Amino acid sequence: MGFPVTQFARHEDRLPIDVLIVSPNPKLRQDLSDKLGLPRWNVIQAGSGAGALELLNKRGVDDGILLLDQMLPDLEPNEFHGMVRARFPNFQILTLNSHTGQLLIGTASPTSISTRLADLINRGTPVGVEAFTVVTNENRRSFSEGKTNLRGMIGESQAMQRTYAITRMVAARDTTVLVTGESGTGKDLIAQEIHLISPRRKQPFVVMNCSAIPESLLEAELFGYTKGAFTGALQSRIGRVHAAHGGTLFLDEIGDMPLSLQSKILRFLEQGEVQRLGGNDNLKVDVRVVAATNADLKERVSRKEFREDLYYRLAVFPIHLPPLRERMSDLEELAISFAAKFYPGAMLSREALHVLAQHTWPGNVRELRNVIERATILMGLGREIKPEHIFL
Numbered sequence: 001m002g003f004p005v006t007q008f009a010r011h012e013d014r015l016p017i018d019v020l021i022v023s024p025n026p027k028l029r030q031d032l033s034d035k036l037g038l039p040r041w042n043v044i045q046a047g048s049g050a051g052a053l054e055l056l057n058k059r060g061v062d063d064g065i066l067l068l069d070q071m072l073p074d075l076e077p078n079e080f081h082g083m084v085r086a087r088f089p090n091f092q093i094l095t096l097n098s099h100t101g102q103l104l105i106g107t108a109s110p111t112s113i114s115t116r117l118a119d120l121i122n123r124g125t126p127v128g129v130e131a132f133t134v135v136t137n138e139n140r141r142s143f144s145e146g147k148t149n150l151r152g153m154i155g156e157s158q159a160m161q162r163t164y165a166i167t168r169m170v171a172a173r174d175t176t177v178l179v180t181g182e183s184g185t186g187k188d189l190i191a192q193e194i195h196l197i198s199p200r201r202k203q204p205f206v207v208m209n210c211s212a213i214p215e216s217l218l219e220a221e222l223f224g225y226t227k228g229a230f231t232g233a234l235q236s237r238i239g240r241v242h243a244a245h246g247g248t249l250f251l252d253e254i255g256d257m258p259l260s261l262q263s264k265i266l267r268f269l270e271q272g273e274v275q276r277l278g279g280n281d282n283l284k285v286d287v288r289v290v291a292a293t294n295a296d297l298k299e300r301v302s303r304k305e306f307r308e309d310l311y312y313r314l315a316v317f318p319i320h321l322p323p324l325r326e327r328m329s330d331l332e333e334l335a336i337s338f339a340a341k342f343y344p345g346a347m348l349s350r351e352a353l354h355v356l357a358q359h360t361w362p363g364n365v366r367e368l369r370n371v372i373e374r375a376t377i378l379m380g381l382g383r384e385i386k387p388e389h390i391f392l
Contacts, residue, residue: 016042018064022052022080023096024073032067032096049075049083050169056088063090070095075165150193153186154337155330159322163190170317171198176269178254178314179292181321184366187292188252190319194290195248203247208240211256219261223268225277241274241285248288254314255295255306266310289314324361324368331356334365338372339385346376348385355387 019041021029029045036043044059046052049072072080081093096102149155150164170177171194179187188207195205213221224239241249251257257265268274269289273282291314300306324331332353339346352375361367375389 016040018042018044019067020044020046020052020056020064020091021067021096022046022049022072023067023069024048024071025069028069028096048073049080050172052080053083053087056084056091063088064092066091066093067096068093075168079162079165150189151196152189152193154334155327156333157322157327157329159327160330163319163321167193167319168197170194170319174288176288176314176316177290178297178316178318179290179321180297180318181292181294182323182364183294184364185321185323186365187294187321188250190321191248191250191252191290191292195250195288198248198288200247200288204244205248205250206240206244207250207252209252211253215258215260218258219264220277222261223264223274223276227278236276239274239276241268241287242283244287245285246287248290251289251291253293254291255293255297255300259305259307262307262310266307266313269310269313324364328357331368334368335372338369339376342373343376343379345383346379346385347383349387351387352385352390355390355392359392 017040019036021032021043022045023029024047026047029047033043033045044055046055052066066084068081075083084091084093150167153160153164167190177191177194179190181187192205195201208222210218220237220239222239222241224237224242226236251265268285271282272286273284275282297306297311297315301308301311324334332348335348335353335356339348356368356371363370371390371392372385374391375385378389378391379385
């Protein structure tokens with residue numbers, strides 16, 4: 001993982017050298033900082049991959065050495081490694097042993113500076129070992145295997161691991177997110193997870209399905225109304241946008257929102273305020289928005305069915321969920337998980353799994369869930385799902 005010596009040649013004449021320690025273990029970071037420090041090393045710390053990238057962007061550091069813990073809480077180390085390589089190509093990345101705190105020099109021509117750094121860190125007793133007692137065996141195994149699964153989501157495929165990683169990164173911000181994907185891929189689970197691991201997690205998570213409410217009622221549901229605003233409005237009421245104040249508003253099936261209402265949603269997103277139906281006052285709200293759709297919004301924009309300015313305001317950070325047919329390596333794990341959910345102790349025969357693997361799954365994970373639930377019923381008092389229990 002090293003760089004050619006010439007890339008760090010100027011460091012020989014310049015002190016101190018920037019060293020960024022990236023680890024979720026504060027004891028490990030502090031022990032390393034105590035071992036290093038000025039005047040030779042200018043040590044900075046980050047507790048996560050996203051935090052490290054933000055720190056590097058803010059500092060505008062051109063080069064240096066990055067000490068990378070193998071147990072990042074938000075990103076798979078190889079994913080983080082690639083991001084640093086792309087944005088900060090002059091940084092040398094060296095790996096920390098998460099259990100001993102010692103540095104592992106790569107085989108690709110380490111520099112003389114990084115070799116001296118490793119000698120200094122690895123000299124004496126290991127650092128930060130006692131702090132790892134707070135890491136469970138399950139988490140340790142998950143991190144060491146490069147897994148960053150989100151709660152409620154299943155799948156170890158490369159496509160899903162990338163989805164988990166970028167979801168964790170954006171969750172820490174207030175950035176508007178647009179989750180796309182076919183029906184049944186789990187877009188609502190991504191929206192929930194963004195909220196649950198965000199700083200807003202203790203505040204409301206409000207869901208609004210834009211296709212489930214008649215157009216005539218949609219505006220009142222979103223923005224609320226005042227007493228007498230329309231027939232039947234016997235008292236004033238806040239809308240779901242206001243109800244989500246301080247938390248997250250999930251606009252599901254945003255592609256089905258009527259054009260007549262899209263301008264008002266755009267105004268809310270841009271100005272952070274709402275006006276209740278029948279009212280004149282603008283109410284300020286602090287809401288993070290996550291939207292989802294199974295529609296091709298770009299195509300709808302071209303057909304004048306969706307506002308272009310609203311599309312770009314929503315798609316600040318897009319997350320696309322792949323269909324099940326593009327991550328068939330996750331099929332067995334998903335099927336086994338659903339079977340255990342609907343009938344604890346149930347098993348799937350290899351023949352049944354083979355039948356499942358031949359299907360194209362147009363309904364995606366939701367369809368698979370329904371098929372397995374049906375199979376656990378049809379197997380009666382048995383404990384094993386067989387091909388004759390599967391109806392597609």
